[in-house]
Every structure is written in C-alpha cells, then in structure tokens.
Amino acid sequence: MTEPSEHIVSAKLYWFIWLVLIVGTVVTALVARVDLGTFHGIDANTVVALLIATFKASVVVLIFMHVKYTHEQMVKPLLIGAVCWLLLLLILSLTDYSSRFAG
C-alpha cells in the first residue's frame, strides 16, 4: 500500500533555486550590455548568454522537475537524447549552410 517514499525537496532549496534563477536572469540582461568581444570568431556575448540559459534550464530540470531525485532511469538518457537529436538537426543542417556561398 505504501510506495517507496518520494523525495520531498525542502522549501528552502526551492527558494534558493528561485533566487539563483532570478539572479541568472538579471546577470544575463546586464552582461548583454557589456562587449565581451569574440572567442575564436564566435560572438562571446551569445556564448555567455546561452551558457547561463543552459545552467538555468539544468537547474529547473534537476530540482524543480525532480530529475536529481528520481528513481526513473529513463529520464536522464531521454532528455539528453532529445537535446542531442535537436543538435543533430542543427549541426547537420549547418554542414550545408556553412559551406555554401561566402556570404
């Protein structure tokens, strides 16, 4: 009748994550106004913004969506797989777009 107990995340941790997300958002907006130059030809501002976004997304997935605490083995491979699949679409399309004309 009783199931294996679900892990109950503390309210404190939720608030802390909320704060991290808010700070991350504000930092993203502020850093966008600072010229970070380019990094091997790639615009560094974009890279930083996307890295912060990925960090925020990971934190939501792990804590808010309980992936850190789940016993389900399929979730992490599934998520990573779906993201990789999207990257496949992007990267293989780029084999075309990056090698077309010089413009």
Next chain:
Amino acid sequence: MSDSHTIGEAPLAVEHADRPELRHHFADVEQQRNAATLGMWWFLGTEIMFFGGMFCAYLIYRRWYFPEFAAASRSLSLPIGTFNTTVLICSSLTVAMSVRAAQLGNRKMQVRMLLLTLVFGLAFLGIKTKEWSDKYREHHIPTFDYNVVGGEGDLIQENKHLLGIDKVENDPVKLRAREAEIQQHTKVFYSLYFALTGMHAIHMLIGVGLFGVVTWMAHKGRFTPEYHTPLEIAGLYWHFVDIVWIYLFPLLYLIDRKPIS
C-alpha cells in the same frame, strides 16, 4: 513451459476497490505513476523537437542576416522581457511548491500555490500582449503595414553602424537598395519572433487551462501524498514551457545589446 506463480485477479480487485484512481490495467499505483511520468517526459521530448524545428530556422537566418536580426532584436523591450522572464520563474517556484504541498498533504497550500501559478501565468500572457501591441503600433508585425524604414518603428536611425548604413548614406541608389534589404531581412526576424513567441504563448495558454483543471482537483481534495499524479505531470509541462522561454529570452532579446559608442 511453466507458468507457476501468477498474479491472480482477486488481490487486484481488492486493491482497485480501495484505490478508485488506480486504473484496471495497472498492477499498483506506483506503476501507474511511473507510466504517467514517463509518458509526460516522452511528450516533453517531442516538444523539444517541435520548438527545435523553429529554433533551427531561426538560427540559420540569424547567421545569414546577423546585423538586421540584431537591429530588430534591439527594438524589443529589454526591461519588459527581463521582467517577464522573472514572472515565469516565479510561476515555476509556485508550481514546485504546490507539488511539495501535495506531497505533504497540505490542501490549503496546494490551492494557494496553484492559484498563484495561474496569476503568474496570466500575468506573463498579459505582458506579452502588451509587447505585441507595441510591435503592432511600431509596424513590426509582418502583414500588418510592416515597415522599419522611417515612421514609428524605424530601425535605421539608431542602428546606422550596425546595419552598414553609414557606409552607403551618401549614395542614394545604394542606400535605397540597402534599406530594401533591411526591410526584408528584419521581416524574417519578426516572422520568426512571432512564430516562436506565439507558439510559446499557445503552450502557456494550454498550461493555464491544464492548471485550471488541476487547481479545481486540488480544491476538491483529490490529491494525497500517495496520489497527486495529475499535478506532478502538469507541473512537468509547466516547467518545460518555462525552460523554452529561458532560451527564447537570450536568443530573441539579446542578440546584440552592446551600447552604441
């Protein structure tokens, strides 16, 4: 071929009578919950690919038309976009808290948190509507008197260097040609902006609808520490829609916000 130990019908019938939310084809509530959660995660996987297709189109054109995309992006309100992002983050917090309240059997807290979630969600949509109506006023919505050269939504004056206007200002033919290009290429940005934020907004609306139902269920006391699966999986959906926005915000609003020297 032996089939000795089998799960008979009788014990299941007893368990099912005890647990009306347990559907007949599942052996126990745990299995049902696992199936529902896995199903929602797979569905979110399909959503990654759904939005992903648009992200692909967006990224390809952004590479092609960077200056025009940057200029158009600058016309979006950074303060409003940032604020709206925080609104969604707050809604994710309240969703997580409502699930926690269900785990603890606290019905009042569940409902409170769910109502707050709805408030935040509707606030997001309201703010979005304001943003879109600003775009309408500025003639930045494709099909509806679209124009970025002169008028309310002019993008040229503030972005002369970014758009290369300063180089061709003195040659009227080249200037006209460049302006036509800017008109076209910024329109691609806005088409994708509205497609992306529009699709996101539709998902938010669906989320609000889902949570309306879930809030009602919580209010009726349908959730217990052992069973709150609809709330859990609705919560997963909501967090996902939040994550999509977490990516949309930098990609759409922050293409190039460096101050013009």
Next chain:
Amino acid sequence: MATTAVSVEKKNYINAEYGIRSWLFTTDHKRIALLYIISITAMFFIGGFFALLIRLELLTPAGDLLTADMYNKAFSMHGQIMVFFFLVPSIPATLGNFLIPMMVGAKDLAFPRINLLSWYIYIAAAALYLWCLASGGVDTGWTFYTPFSSQFSNTHVVEAALAIFIAGFSSILTGLNFVVTVHRMRAPGMTWSRLPLFVWSHYATSIIMLLGTPVIAITLVLVALERTLNLGIFDPTRGGDPVLFQHLFWFYSHPAVYIMILPSMAVISEIVPCFSRKRVFGYNFVAMSSIAIAAIGFLVWAHHMFVAGISVYAALVFSFLTFLVAVPSAIKVFNWTATMYKGSVSFSTPMLYAMGFIGLFTIGGLTGVFLGTLGVDVHVHDTYFVIAHFHYVMVGGAVLGFLGGMHFWWPKISGRMYPESWGRLAAIIVFIGFNLTFFPQFILGYVGMPRRYWDYSHMPEWQALNVLSTAGASILAVGYLLPMVYLLWSLRYGKPAPDNPWQATGLEWRTASPPPTFNFDEIPEVTWEAYEYEKMPLPEEVTLER
C-alpha cells in the same frame, strides 16, 4: 446438445459488449485496432484510386485523360494519402495496437484512453483531408516544396497541411503509448531480451515517431503561416530560403520511411521463425539493428536534396551517412535468411508474403544505395527510378508485411481461419502484379523518364514499358481485392480458429482466439526465451478443434 471444445458463447473482446457506443467509446486496444483497420483500409483504397488515375493516364504518351493540373493533384494526393494516412499508421496502429500489450504480457497499453484519442485524432485528420480533397484537392506533390506550396499554388494547401499536422499527433500519441508500455507494462519475467522482435521493431518505430513527427508538424505550421500571412521566410525574393523548408521537411520524412518499414520488418521477424520452425538467427543483432536503423535514419535526410542547391560538401557528408544506414537493414535480411536455412520451411500465406518481402525489400534497399550515391543520383533524381525504388520498399516491403501480418494474426484477431488456398493465390498475384508494375519503372527512370510528368509525347518509345506497368497495376489491384473478399467471408464462414493454429511462440498465442477483453485470464510469468521453436509441436500434429 453437442459438446464442443470451442464454446460459442465464450466471452471475447468482440462479443463482450454490443452496440456502436461500446465500440466508439472503447478503451480496449484490440477494439481500437479494429477501428483503425477499417479506417486505414478505407484511406488505402482512396489513395489507390488516385494511383489508378495516374496509371491510366500514363497508358498513352499524350496527356489525354486528365488535365495537367488534375494530374498534379492525382499524384500529390496519392502520395499524401498513402504516406500519411495509410503507411505511417498502418501496422503500428493496427497490428501494433492489437498485439503489443499481449506480447509483453499486459492487460492493455499504458494509456488506453489516449489510444482511443489517437484514433479520433486520425479520423479528424482524415476528415479534414477528405474535405480538402472534395474542395478541389492539392497539387504540390506529397512533398509540399516551397515556394510553390507557400505562395504560388492555387489549391487547398493549408487544409492539406493542417490535416497532416493533426494526423501527426495521432502518430505521436501511438508512439508514446508503445514506448511507455514496453518500459513499464511487461509481465514478470519478460525481460528486454525475451521480447519478441516485433516489439523491438515497434519500439524503434515509436522513437522515430516521437522525435521526428514534431519537426514536420512545425514545418507545416510555418508553411500554413507563410501562405496565409504572406511572410516570405521560404521565398528567395524576400530573403527566404526554400531549401530550408526541404531540410526541415526531410528531417522527418526520411525517418518516416523507417516508420513505414520497421513495423513490416517486425512482422517478418515473427513469421519467418514460425514457418521455419527455428529460432531467429542472431536475435541480438536483429533487435539492435532496429534501434540502429532508427538512429542512423535521422542522419541521412539531405540525400533527397542532392540537386536542390545544398553545398557539395554537405552532399558528400550525407551520401556517406546514407551508405551507413543500409548496414543494419542488410543485417536483418541476412538474419532472416539464416533463420530459414536448414529450417523446416512451409509455404503458408504469411510465409509467402514474408519471402516476397525479403526479396523485394532487398531490391528496394539496394536501389536506395544507388540513389544515395551522389554521382548516380544526379542522373536519376526525379525520374521513375526513384519511384520504382520507393515503391519496392513501401509496397514490396511495407504493404507485403502488412498483408502477411494480417493473415498471420487473422485467426487471433477474428477467431476464424481464412481459406489458405485463396490466401496463397492472392499472395502470388500480388507478387506478380507488383513486379510487373514497378520493375519497368526502374528501366524507365534509367532511360530518363521524369516523375510527375503527365505527358511524355516527346518520347513515345516509353509507352511500351508504361503499358506493362499499368497492366501490372491491374493485376496488383486484383491481388489487393481478393483478401478483402475472403477475409470478410471468413468472418462468417471461416473455420473457427484454435488458440494457436500455427504453433507459434509468443504470449499472444497462449490466450484464446479471439482473446478476452483483458487479454489473459491470468497474467503469465515468463521463464522462457523468445522463439523456442525447438520445444513447439508442429502445426499438423495439433488436432484442430471444431
């Protein structure tokens, strides 16, 4: 009163409840499978009608039966209906729905109500498409290439696109159900390595459905938006890229062909060991090859675009990747053949279809490799060579698998045996008709006949092969109609089927024919491997109950 071993009043899923409401509001996966069988068969014949128009037109070089516009509509709707409303759902929504819960030892799929929803979504999509058809149809080719579809076509593109968009959700929900069922609903003892290969193939198919369909969904939405709002994102004169549409379209549509073939391969993997009375050779290889086909199938899409304007570099990358995807398919063919080697082979109707599949799929698959070869493709792209190739895999492969599977599991589904002689005759007619229809098309394509042309009077020497092809099509049509007749006949007059007429392994054969609503009287606990044919009696040794 005669005591019969088969009690006519025994409750099964068909007679459990009566009345139209009990069917339209059912959550029983077996009843939903039957609902699907009826719907997709109807769509098949509508799609087939357009094929009839095409083949009739091509009997003569001149465009004298249809106008050019009508011909464009004919091939477009033939393709769209056959791909989206027949082939993609076919085996998964019918045989998959019916069998997978039983094969894993469950009482139903994980989400029975979502299963019913997926059927209703399919019906809504089909209704919208038929409305589009009745309003004048669509002429963009099944591929909806821009900017013709997004700007210049004067036909009902948006309705057709939306119908297919909706049908995509049906597909996604089916795939979702299968994946969660296989993960969470297996009976005690049913480990992954004891699953029938039918389940492995459907699992791989479901992954493709889940990861691929959303991309075509959003692509069709973009086309509809472009068309209604005049956006320009696919219009080269307004800074758009028509090739981007093709990238997004084919990202789904290439894996879609594996959605169409993997379930048929699933069927073959069940039929071949049964009628060779032997375990499948290389179970692990066959299982893993399904997953490999699904995965690698996503990496090759631009081989449809070699001459569309992608860069030569990209074309080389995709050509190379295309060679890779042939490997796991070939592994399956080798393994089926090795299963038959030194087996005790009997040429029952399902086995005839399976053997036909192996031969025809091999030809279709190999010609796919020809097309994936960049240099060759430049010459035969958009010719009848391509059409012959994909019909070999889709008809010679997928449809033969579907027919073989319907015959193999007909006793289980209906509780009746079909007449075996008629079955074999129809299978042979299908095989002959099919080859006569499509082999000439390889030659036609090779000598340069373009596809989608309604008039070939500039090359009247192509007529002979076209006439052969149309003649073949009429024979093929007879082959399709025969099972319709005798399978329906068998519902009333066929011999009542025993639980396991073929003495096949698999949990579905351990329950009654037709099965009870909840599949098993008792959920089995599995302690044996799949395909233990060495322990099974031969079918002739079993006394059939009367």
